[in-house]
Amino acid sequence: xxxxxxxxxxxxxxxxxxxxxxxxxxxxxxxxxxxxxxxxxxxxxxxxxxxxxxxxxxxxxxxxxxxxxxxxxxxxxxxxxxxxxxxxxxxxxxxxxxxxxxxxxxxxxxxxxxxxxxxxxxxxxxxxxxxxxxxxxxxxxxxxxxxxxxxxxxxxxxxxxxxxxxxxxxxxxxxxxxxxxxxxxxxxxxxxxxxxxxxxxxxxxxxxxxxxxxxxxxxxxxxxxxxxxxxxxxxxxxxxxxxxxxxxxxxxxxxxxxxxxxxxxxxxxxxxxxxxxxxxxxxxxxxxxx
Amino acid sequence: xxxxxxxxxxxxxxxxxxxxxxxxxxxxxxxxxxxxxxxxxxxxxxxxxxxxxxxxxxxxxxxxxxxxxxxxxxxxxxxxxxxxxxxxxxxxxxxxxxxxxxxxxxxxxxxxxxxxxxxxxxxxxxxxxxxxxxxxxxxxxxxxxxxxxxxxxxxxxxxxxxxxxxxxxxxxxxxxxxxxxxxxxxxxxxxxxxxxxxxxxxxxxxxxxxxxxxxxxxxxxxxxxxxxxxxxxxxx
Numbered sequence: 001x002x003x004x005x006x007x008x009x010x011x012x013x014x015x016x017x018x019x020x021x022x023x024x025x026x027x028x029x030x031x032x033x034x035x036x037x038x039x040x041x042x043x044x045x046x047x048x049x050x051x052x053x054x055x056x057x058x059x060x061x062x063x064x065x066x067x068x069x070x071x072x073x074x075x076x077x078x079x080x081x082x083x084x085x086x087x088x089x090x091x092x093x094x095x096x097x098x099x100x101x102x103x104x105x106x107x108x109x110x111x112x113x114x115x116x117x118x119x120x121x122x123x124x125x126x127x128x129x130x131x132x133x134x135x136x137x138x139x140x141x142x143x144x145x146x147x148x149x150x151x152x153x154x155x156x157x158x159x160x161x162x163x164x165x166x167x168x169x170x171x172x173x174x175x176x177x178x179x180x181x182x183x184x185x186x187x188x189x190x191x192x193x194x195x196x197x198x199x200x201x202x203x204x205x206x207x208x209x210x211x212x213x214x215x216x217x218x219x220x221x222x223x224x225x226x227x228x229x230x231x232x233x234x235x236x237x238x239x240x241x242x243x244x245x246x247x248x249x250x251x252x253x254x255x256x257x258x259x260x261x262x263x264x265x266x267x268x269x270x271x272x273x274x275x276x277x278x279x280x281x282x283x284x285x286x287x288x289x290x
Numbered sequence: 291x292x293x294x295x296x297x298x299x300x301x302x303x304x305x306x307x308x309x310x311x312x313x314x315x316x317x318x319x320x321x322x323x324x325x326x327x328x329x330x331x332x333x334x335x336x337x338x339x340x341x342x343x344x345x346x347x348x349x350x351x352x353x354x355x356x357x358x359x360x361x362x363x364x365x366x367x368x369x370x371x372x373x374x375x376x377x378x379x380x381x382x383x384x385x386x387x388x389x390x391x392x393x394x395x396x397x398x399x400x401x402x403x404x405x406x407x408x409x410x411x412x413x414x415x416x417x418x419x420x421x422x423x424x425x426x427x428x429x430x431x432x433x434x435x436x437x438x439x440x441x442x443x444x445x446x447x448x449x450x451x452x453x454x455x456x457x458x459x460x461x462x463x464x465x466x467x468x469x470x471x472x473x474x475x476x477x478x479x480x481x482x483x484x485x486x487x488x489x490x491x492x493x494x495x496x497x498x499x500x501x502x503x504x505x506x507x508x509x510x511x512x513x514x515x516x517x518x519x520x521x522x523x524x525x526x
Contacts, residue, residue: 161391161395161398161400164384164388164391164392165392165395167381167383167384167388168381168384168392171381171382171383171384172379172381174343174375174379175375175379175380175381176392177341177342177343177362177363177364177367178341178343178363178367178372178373178375178379178440179367179392179393179395179396179439179443180363180364180367180368180395180396180443181364181392181395182362182364183364
């Protein structure tokens with residue numbers, strides 16, 4: 001029984017990682033860059049939703065919508081101002097810029113909202129008794145959200161014209177341009193989707209943690225990035241698998257081994273996995289015909 | 291009569307390297323024109339400049355009387371200019387049909403079955419394999435897919451960059467048969483080739499490129515019979 005409840009916590013924590021990992025993986029797949037500021041967009045989403053509930057007195061769903069809106073715009077603006085001018089630059093320049101944007105967001109948040117933690121009221125509270133277990137509603141909401149998002153994104157990339165254009169861009173930007181696809185616009189759209197997901201992840205994460213500070217997004221961001229690599233970066237199902245596995249490993253490690261060591265164990269699993277499967281669990285390798 | 295494509299004194303640089311020097315030529319509607327020349331002569335660079343992937347520092351490119359030299363690549367495709375890139379560059383992880391759909395990206399309405407059927411008529415092999423992932427096709431099939439994909443945009447001018455590269459002789463024959471067929475059905479073609487003999491056999495007119503400049507030009511037959519071209523490109 002105890003094991004089962006740790007497992008459920010793990011799956012719901014993992015679902016948050018999966019939603020964040022999607023943002024990393026989509027941006028990596030298309031722009032071929034690691035957007036280290038992604039975790040901090042989560043934090044911004046958390047603050048916007050919290051402040052719209054507390055300061056503006058909006059209902060929680062309006063707060064969530066506002067957070068999605070602000071983060072989407074923020075993501076597109078970051079891409080346009082910081083990354084787009086570096087499109088032709090070496091990838092190291094883009095990586096350093098992303099780290100810079102990450103610190104910028106953290107410090108801007110500190111300036112705006114202070115460095116001390118604020119308490120966050122979960123969007124849903126209470127729990128559902130199932131047999132001898134009690135599953136918190138926020139866990140259920142998170143898992144359902146994750147499944148819905150995953151399904152929607154898969155349908156989008158498989159079935160729609162823009163989704164297919166995204167896949168084309170992720171394979172070969174030059175060839176995509178020759179098809180008449182506007183690559184810059186496709187990259188902006190990817191950032192918009194990733195950042196909207198970050199806002200949702202922010203709300204869910206803060207509802208779990210019930211607190212929020214300017215560095216809230218950075219550790220989950222790094223873990224979700226780990227999850228994306230673990231599952232196979234660039235792959236949408238890989239982000240789901242990596243995220244959920246990571247959440248379970250973390251939750252079980254905390255429960256049965258040591259809370260302090262949990263993070264080390266998570267990253268150790270990543271290292272071992274990559275030694276065995278360098279492309280991640282679901283990473284694609286398509287041989288090229290010459 | 292106005293030329294369909296008019297390239298006038300373009301100059302293209304890779305950093306400090308002056309890759310294309312004052313290149314001018316034209317293509318008229320209905321023609322097959324070929325650019326031949328050795329590896330590194332600037333043929334592909336010229337095509338990429340017309341497509342907008344590279345920029346010319348000076349000179350101009352006109353298509354249908356409109357200047358396209360400053361347009362981004364996707365705007366150029368919208369105007370009816372399609373390119374089959376060197377090395378095919380099909381989307382290996384997408385299905386054959388999805389590749390063809392991408393070729394029709396500029397037509398917002400989506401792709402009708404008739405549209406696909408038109409390409410499948412030219413390339414029956416692709417019809418058999420329409421659900422297959424493009425990466426599993428043979429080299430020749432991939433080249434056919436690359437050509438079919440470009441035709442999906444219903445281009446007024448089709449530019450082919452080294453379509454015979456890396457293919458077995460029998461497949462090279464097949465590709466050139468297809469080019470001939472497209473020509474007879476009224477498609478205007480600009481063909482870049484290292485295989486000068488094959489290229490000259492299908493071309494109405496040809497330009498010879500050498501280290502970034504256009505040297506000789508003439509009809510396909512004139513050049514095929516010219517001593518200079520024979521010696522340099524046709525092996526005797």
